[in-house]
Every structure is written in structure tokens, then in C-alpha cells.
Amino acid sequence: MSTHDLFKAENAILAAARTVGEQTNLSPETYRNELVSLIEHYHRLVRESRRLIAHSDRAERELNTLNARLHELAVAMEYKATHDPLTNIYNRGAIIERMTHSLSKSHVALVVLDIDYFKCINDEFGHPTGDAVICELVSRVQGVLNGLGDIGRVGGEEFSIVLAEFSLAQAVTLVEEIHASLNQSPLAALPQRLVTASFGVSWCPRGTRFEDAYGSADAALYEAKRQGRNRIMQKTICSAKEY
Amino acid sequence: MSNVKIDNLHIAGTACTPEVDFRFDIHRLSLKGESYPENAAAFYSRIISETREYLAGLTPDERVEVHVALVYFNSSSTKMLFGFFEELNQAALCGMRVELYWYHDREDDTIEEFGQELHIDFPEIGFHDIALD
Numbered sequence: 444m445s446t447h448d449l450f451k452a453e454n455a456i457l458a459a460a461r462t463v464g465e466q467t468n469l470s471p472e473t474y475r476n477e478l479v480s481l482i483e484h485y486h487r488l489v490r491e492s493r494r495l496i497a498h499s500d501r502a503e504r505e506l507n508t509l510n511a512r513l514h515e516l517a518v519a520m521e522y523k524a525t526h527d528p529l530t531n532i533y534n535r536g537a538i539i540e541r542m543t544h545s546l547s548k549s550h551v552a553l554v555v556l557d558i559d560y561f562k563c564i565n566d567e568f569g570h571p572t573g574d575a576v577i578c579e580l581v582s583r584v585q586g587v588l589n590g591l592g593d594i595g596r597v598g599g600e601e602f603s604i605v606l607a608e609f610s611l612a613q614a615v616t617l618v619e620e621i622h623a624s625l626n627q628s629p630l631a632a633l634p635q636r637l638v639t640a641s642f643g644v645s646w647c648p649r650g651t652r653f654e655d656a657y658g659s660a661d662a663a664l665y666e667a668k669r670q671g672r673n674r675i676m677q678k679t680i681c682s683a684k685e686y
Numbered sequence: 687m688s689n690v691k692i693d694n695l696h697i698a699g700t701a702c703t704p705e706v707d708f709r710f711d712i713h714r715l716s717l718k719g720e721s722y723p724e725n726a727a728a729f730y731s732r733i734i735s736e737t738r739e740y741l742a743g744l745t746p747d748e749r750v751e752v753h754v755a756l757v758y759f760n761s762s763s764t765k766m767l768f769g770f771f772e773e774l775n776q777a778a779l780c781g782m783r784v785e786l787y788w789y790h791d792r793e794d795d796t797i798e799e800f801g802q803e804l805h806i807d808f809p810e811i812g813f814h815d816i817a818l819d
Binding site for chain 2: 446447448449451452487490491494495497498499501502505
């Protein structure tokens, strides 16, 4: 037995009781004294065990509560770290990560969207209106997407939509719907003026580098802007691998 | 003062062991910090044996103050602390006045309740609950 045993005292009592118990010829008084001593220590042991168990149960309960809270906070932090606080869609870092991930798994149609004359809207109607325009425009886009693809805010008035496993034709059809939806009626946040957007769509085979995919969609967007805005331009990235 | 002079016991606190400041010369024993030592039996057996020696050398009318401010103690520390308080309780049974000052954060119900249980289990020791803000 170790000299530093948590149950040193208890083991000593047990050994003493055993020694007495193994003998048959001691006086009744001796047996009685040993029994009284054993009862006393047994009583103490029960009392201490009860306290210890209550104490550790309580600590465990608190630990579980804290752990649950920690988990909640971790989930909330993860959300904050990956979402745009204004629109609640993916932020720049998160949408780039989604894009990179999708490109490594399959072919991807990538859409970049820029609100036309957004600076003028901000200057003329103020930032709160600008923010409301952004939020409502995102809602419209999401309404058309109806759960398809991933959408993120990459800049002030610039957004990306990642459509994994989409053909270029499928992506363009979807973007045309978004484009039409914006042209159909003004946003409630700015009823006196139609808010439109320019779109660049690129189709990228699996394995395309993010920079190339994004650069291509961005070049298409630039072209759409150059040709007068409120339109869709497309580009395809060719690679050795055919789809 | 007691007849037998025993050296004060001071063990600096660490992240997992409490600061032990047993000023036997002024009859003031203090435990402060966290307690989850690798070997609680080893850590506390010295504390308990020196306390036992100190208590044995006291005159029966002596007053001893014990200040305990533990923010966390694990199960094996708890087991050893029971042994420590048992020594104090025995001394109190022999006529010495032992006063336990039990410190805890006002929000910490676990430590507070543990103190109340000590008060029930070691009735000879005077108990003073001190909630800290």
C-alpha cells in the first residue's frame, strides 16, 4: 500500500478489524470494542461518501450547464464569423471558402452581382436606405434561388452566388429570373426608383482555381457594366477536362 | 503559547494546489486557491500530520482560526479535507476553540453549500460563512 493512500485511515481500520475477526478466542469485550470502532468509522465513511457524491453530482451538473452554454456560444461565434451581419448571408471569407470547396468537388457556375448605381442611392437617400435596399435585394435573390446554391456578400454592394453542379445554361436561366424580378417592380425600400443589378456568370470545370473562377465571373460583370449595366454577361473557363 | 514550538508551514500556491499558510505561531491557518493536485493524499497528508502535531501541543483553552478560501477542489481533495476537518473537530472536542472562516464567491452555491455541510458534519468547529463579491 502506498504511504500516500487516500484511504489510509480506512484501510488501517479494516486491517485491525480483520485481525480481530480472524481470531476466535478473544474476550467478548474485545470483539465489542472492535465492532464499536468499526461502526464509528463506517458511519463516517457513509457520511463522507454521501457528501462527496452530492458534491461531484453538483459539479457535474454545473459542468454540463457550462458545456451546453459553451456549445451555444461556439455555434453563435461560428455563425458570426461566417455571416454578414446586415444581410445574414455568407460573408466574403465564408463564400470564398464555399466556392473553393465546391470547385474541388464538381463543376460550378459562379455568379457575381453588383447593384447598379448603388453609390448614388447611398448619396441621394442616405445609408439607412442603402442598407434597406441591400437587404431587400438579397431577399429577392433568395426568393428566386429558393434554396439553390450559396450566396454571399463579397463587398459593399457586390454579391456572389455559387451554383455547384450547374450547367452554364441552368445558371443563366436562374440569373435571368433574378434580373427579371428586379426589373419587374421597385423595392419597397425605394419605391420611387427601380434598383437593378449587373451580373457576370462564369462556368468552371472541377479543379478550377478560385482566383481564375472569380476573375472570369468578375470580367463578365465588368463587361455587363461596360455595356450599360442591368444585364447579364457570361464566360466559360475551358480546361483539358471536358464535361 | 504552546510548550512545543512547531515551525510554520508555508507552501506556495500553484495552478492546481492551494496556497498553504499555516501560521502556527499566531494560531492562524489559511488555505487559499484551487485544489486538484496530482496526488491529493500526498499533498494533504503532510498538512494534516503537521496540523495534528500542532494541535497536540496546544493548551486546551487555545483559540485557533482556520481561514479557507478554496474556489475549486476535486473529489480526492475533498476526501483529504474531511480528514483535516476531523482533526480540527477532535481538537475542539478536547476544549480548544476552533473557528472556521469559510470564504466563497457570493454566486458560488456549490462552495457555499459545502461549507454548510461542513458545519453540520463537524459541529464542534465554530463556523463563519463569508460571501465575497
